[in-house]
Amino acid sequence: MSRPASPTRAIRALAVMELRLTARRGENVLVTLVIPAAVLLFFATVGIVPGIAGRPVDFLLPGSLALAVIASGLVNLGIATAYERNYGVLKRLGSSPLPRWGLIAAKILAVLMLEIVQVALLMSVATFVLDWAPAASFAVGLFIVALLLGTVTFAGLGLLLAGTLRAEATLAIANGLFLVFLMVGGIVLPVDHLPAPLAALATVLPAAALSDAFRAALGGAAAPGLPLFILAAWGVFSATLAVRTFRWE
Amino acid sequence: MAVSGALSGAGSVSSPGAITGPALALDRVVKRYGARTVLDRLTMTVERGELVALLGPNGAGKTTAVEMLEGYRAADGGTVRVLGEDPRRGGPALKARIGVMLQDGGLDPRTTPRDTLRLYAALHDQPRSPDALLDLVGLTSVARTRVRRLSGGERQRLALAVALVGDPEVLILDEPTAGMDPEARRAARALIAGLRSEGRAVLMTTHDLGDVERLADRVLILHGGRLVADGTPSALAAGAIPRLRVRLERALSADELGAFGAAISSVVPGAVPAPEPGEAAGAILVDGVAPDPDLVAAVASWCAASRIQIVELRAAAATLEERYLSLTGDRAVEAVA
Numbered sequence: 167m168s169r170p171a172s173p174t175r176a177i178r179a180l181a182v183m184e185l186r187l188t189a190r191r192g193e194n195v196l197v198t199l200v201i202p203a204a205v206l207l208f209f210a211t212v213g214i215v216p217g218i219a220g221r222p223v224d225f226l227l228p229g230s231l232a233l234a235v236i237a238s239g240l241v242n243l244g245i246a247t248a249y250e251r252n253y254g255v256l257k258r259l260g261s262s263p264l265p266r267w268g269l270i271a272a273k274i275l276a277v278l279m280l281e282i283v284q285v286a287l288l289m290s291v292a293t294f295v296l297d298w299a300p301a302a303s304f305a306v307g308l309f310i311v312a313l314l315l316g317t318v319t320f321a322g323l324g325l326l327l328a329g330t331l332r333a334e335a336t337l338a339i340a341n342g343l344f345l346v347f348l349m350v351g352g353i354v355l356p357v358d359h360l361p362a363p364l365a366a367l368a369t370v371l372p373a374a375a376l377s378d379a380f381r382a383a384l385g386g387a388a389a390p391g392l393p394l395f396i397l398a399a400w401g402v403f404s405a406t407l408a409v410r411t412f413r414w415e
Numbered sequence: 416m417a418v419s420g421a422l423s424g425a426g427s428v429s430s431p432g433a434i435t436g437p438a439l440a441l442d443r444v445v446k447r448y449g450a451r452t453v454l455d456r457l458t459m460t461v462e463r464g465e466l467v468a469l470l471g472p473n474g475a476g477k478t479t480a481v482e483m484l485e486g487y488r489a490a491d492g493g494t495v496r497v498l499g500e501d502p503r504r505g506g507p508a509l510k511a512r513i514g515v516m517l518q519d520g521g522l523d524p525r526t527t528p529r530d531t532l533r534l535y536a537a538l539h540d541q542p543r544s545p546d547a548l549l550d551l552v553g554l555t556s557v558a559r560t561r562v563r564r565l566s567g568g569e570r571q572r573l574a575l576a577v578a579l580v581g582d583p584e585v586l587i588l589d590e591p592t593a594g595m596d597p598e599a600r601r602a603a604r605a606l607i608a609g610l611r612s613e614g615r616a617v618l619m620t621t622h623d624l625g626d627v628e629r630l631a632d633r634v635l636i637l638h639g640g641r642l643v644a645d646g647t648p649s650a651l652a653a654g655a656i657p658r659l660r661v662r663l664e665r666a667l668s669a670d671e672l673g674a675f676g677a678a679i680s681s682v683v684p685g686a687v688p689a690p691e692p693g694e695a696a697g698a699i700l701v702d703g704v705a706p707d708p709d710l711v712a713a714v715a716s717w718c719a720a721s722r723i724q725i726v727e728l729r730a731a732a733a734t735l736e737e738r739y740l741s742l743t744g745d746r747a748v749e750a751v752a
Contacts, residue, residue: 168512
């Protein structure tokens with residue numbers, strides 16, 4: 167009698183397929199790897215980041231890491247999933263022995279694996295090109311917590327778009343939000359340099375919270391309470407809403 | 416596309432003794448979309464080792480019925496059973512035993528046939544070999560081509576291979592031969608016939624009456640959400656009024672048709688010839704009486720006297736197509752054509 171594969175095997179196969187598709191498409195490599203690295207290199211080299219105490223790279227590396235998480239979860243995952251839904255791929259998987267939670271687990275796993283590549287790339291660029299070194303008090307635990315919360319938040323937002331809107335609309339909105347977060351997410355420009363009302367808004371958005379949390383972790387500072395709280399709240403909000411509203415067909 | 420011994424490599428399907436009863440069963444199933452009743456107390460079964468064709472015009476409810484069996488839609492009334500279980504609650508263990516082919520395929524255009532099959536193989540405990548399946552459906556030469564670049568028929572064959580990868584006991588195929596060229600269609604028919612003879616239950620929807628006549632053990636005709644026929648293809652065809660069909664080498668002029676009618680009705684009173692609607696020039700349908708040897712002789716002798724060659728003459732019982740059209744009404748003609 168035919169039986170389903172073990173969930174681990176199924177999830178691993180699906181995650182590997184996701185990564186292969188990502189690696190194969192130029193636009194995905196561009197948004198997840200090239201753009202975050204280019205943002206880091208460009209702004210660190212020209213050195214125009216205003217109002218920061220230390221070196222530009224110390225501000226920009228955490229920012230570009232946040233941008234990388236946004237690119238993987240919101241842009242790459244969101245758009246890919248939207249098109250899978252559009253093509254009926256999700257519907258067809260629905261009558262396969264893969265449980266739905268397995269599909270979501272595979273997608274999250276693929277995002278995490280991609281993020282490992284992104285973190286390695288950005289830290290290498292910072293180390294070998296921009297002469298950066300992690301602080302002696304680099305808070306690895308805080309870094310991982312921030313990465314996971316950011317992943318849940320932005321993957322949740324990506325799936326929220328993908329599961330409710332047309333593929334074309336998801337494509338447009340995900341790219342638009344990417345640009346907004348780049349500008350007001352404390353990624354290349356400190357949030358307190360924005361006009362006051364915009365700064366207030368930016369502070370409660372998840373991008374600035376993630377940048378700040380990464381900045382604290384890399385700088386060896388204490389865990390920043392407010393950004394982590396904001397990020398956790400966004401994580402719960404976006405994941406819950408995505409699960410509730412997702413339409414598979 | 417390899418045909419011989421289609422799936423013999425997989426061995427025959429084990430028959431778990433615990434489950435008796437039909438492989439697929441709908442019992443008085445009702446489905447409504449708003450005020451519209453799409454399925455109206457539909458009752459049907461498919462047994463193990465049986466190939467059942469589900470026919471009906473577009474909008475008759477075929478896909479709705481199939482998608483209920485696949486677990487995609489809930490019934491508003493009645494019961495749906497797949498291998499004795501409710502497909503909405505069955506979970507991975509039930510789904511592993513069912514092979515599904517959706518009407519729109521559900522294939523990712525960015526992947527290749529080989530990667531698609533490998534992915535689905537990874538979802539099963541003991542899958543069939545992806546490469547052997549590619550060979551079976553004749554896609555080995557395009558195994559590394561993006562699905563985007565495949566022809567419609569090639570995509571259909573890939574979707575069929577995906578349905579087979581888990582070695583399922585039950586196959587639910589929504590228009591499996593649509594978009595195939597004649598050669599691929601013949602090979603697909605042989606493959607599907609092989610599945611049934613291995614003891615699998617097969618339910619397929621189709622608009623192709625050739626599929627039905629060559630493959631189906633039983634035909635179900637759905638019209639307006641109701642079952643209007645259930646029987647073997649030949650038993651169904653026998654239910655229609657038999658007529659004589661003649662195909663001549665060329666179309667008859669109005670005068671010739673009049674002379675032809677006068678000639679045959681003088682031998683067999685009541686016989687009225689008319690050009691067959693929707694057929695090529697020269698196709699004549701003799702209406703009004705059942706075919707008999709006298710009628711055939713009268714047709715042949717007028718043609719001989721007029722020096723017009725008969726290309727085809729069919730006095731057999733009515734075709735399944737005639738029966739189908741009489742059951743589903745004029746609206747169905749376009750769907751079948």
